[in-house]
Amino acid sequence: MTTEQSESPTTATPAPRVAAVDDNTIIRDSLCPLFPAWNVVGCYRDAEALLAARPEADVVIVDLNLAGTGPAPALQGPDAVRAVAEAGYRVLVYTSEVRRTILVDCLTAGAQGIVHKAEPLPALGDAVDAVAAGQVVITQELTGLAELAERRDQLPNLSPREREVLAGRARGESFRSIARRLYITPQTATGYMNSVKTKFAAYLRDHSPADLEYYLGLEPSGLTDWQPSTTDPR
């Protein structure tokens, strides 16, 4: 479970303003000491609290399971992602969820990035920086799904170089390795992949899970197993 993000250091930028939605008290309270470079503007136990507070944030980190120990909030999973994204925030999903179906739903709902909680902490820091800079961050599983979409002619606007870089990343290849193989710089390879992720995220936003199953030739098991809530969050 890895996160597909840039390996090149981002240029010096102001500290990102970060808000977090997580039912885990320890995570909410530990963001500041763990990431002193961030400007943590608020931590909330559910999406409703964030939307009520409306903090000024460049990135909102959202957990998918917000049940906690009290009464379950109305917004959970991709519904919470959609609500936060539609409020104008850049959403970075921070989750233990590994089912590709749910993760696709999150991107469809407007998330700009996904990071697994099992990954080392620097992965979260890099992902926040990337999302704050307007880039898309996806997991290794979703990189594989992007390759599947490309091979099923669902991403026709990819350039040949972008296809080559995507194929390497879907196999777990590092940007350094891709750069050596294609005689380009790692930064150039990273740029190609950023373009792929942006196009893939746009594709996901335009297609329902059922479309994906149909067009990608996936078995009708997972991509429709999430039942969106009909509750209006606002």
Add this chain to the structure above:
Amino acid sequence: MLVARWRSGEGSLPTTSAGVELCALAVFLGLRVVNVGQLLISLPTALRDTTSPVLFTAALCMYLAESALLAATTVRARGYLDARLGRADVAVAVAVLLAQPWYVAPRDLTGSWTAWGFACTLGSACGAAIVFPRRRGTAVAVLALTGAYLVGALPWALPSARSTVVANAFSYAGFALLTRLLAGYLRRLAGAAERARQAAAQSAAEAARLAEIDRQRTLLHDNISVLSLLARQDLPPESAEPLRHQATVLSRKVRAFIDDNDGVPLRSTSPATTGPAHRGDGGPRELIAVVRSAAEGFWELPVTFNLDLARGVALPGPTAAAVEAATATLLHNVRLHAQAHTVVVHADADRAAGEWEITVRDDGRGFDPASTALGFGLRVQVTETLARHRVRVELDSFPDDGTTVTLRGPWEEPA
């Protein structure tokens, strides 16, 4: 047995040193039989012309008796190897030659079958070239035979026939020299062949020993990572169960290996009890299922599977078993050596090219393939084993930038 070998086209005599001795004996005795046969055919004429039928008969009987005794003894010994027999044969030949003037008329001393001693004792010269191990022994025998022939014929022959006698006398040396040349060469050839066979047998034994070591190393290689994990004191409780399952599967493989080596299975090992490693004994299997089965038990490795592109690809049973074992070995290598944070197992298939592909990539410490010898697992358990199933293996690694191993095999869709 000799006849059976001859009928089978294999050749009646083995191409060994013993075979050469039998061949030499056959030539020697065959020559003697031919001589005796010719002698018996011309016997009426020789008896009519002899000056002393009694002496003629006595000499002939002595020669035949000695020949029969010589044949019996050498056949039993399966070779003309006893120098004492050689000396006795030469002695009898010398006696026959020296006695000839007493029962052959001077005009007949150069006749082949009236003075039969010359024709018959040429075989003794050939025998001397075979039976005496040293050239000196053969030379003495040749001198004795030549001398006896000259003494028994030259003074008694007619003047017009003396040149014939002298010319005949050289025949002993010529026959002995050629026979010794041939016998010596055949003996050296057989010795070289035997040494070559011995070396080949030793090489085969060494190859078998190395193959057995490879089998044992193949068996033990994957156990290393499991044992090293089991030995960890900080083993998480939730990890113990899958690890125990993997250890059980490997222990069954060891059991099956021992049973196989014993020749007689100690217990039955049905597919249901031998675990994932033996699932490929049957028919074709889905490539995706093979890969997932190989990864069972690697609970602590951060493995991501991207396998959708290989959906629909099926591998023949034996190939599936080999690919599963090789993939598991690659993951064992990652567990043991890579220190990886991420591992990606990717599968792909190209229908147009008729080829499938599995990639195992880790982001671990990597190595320089140009300066690092491949380990046993990758070299034998993966590369050599898969080559037997027409699966190619490619390795790409770089220090501090991970390792990629790619398996590529033919995609043969069922008819």
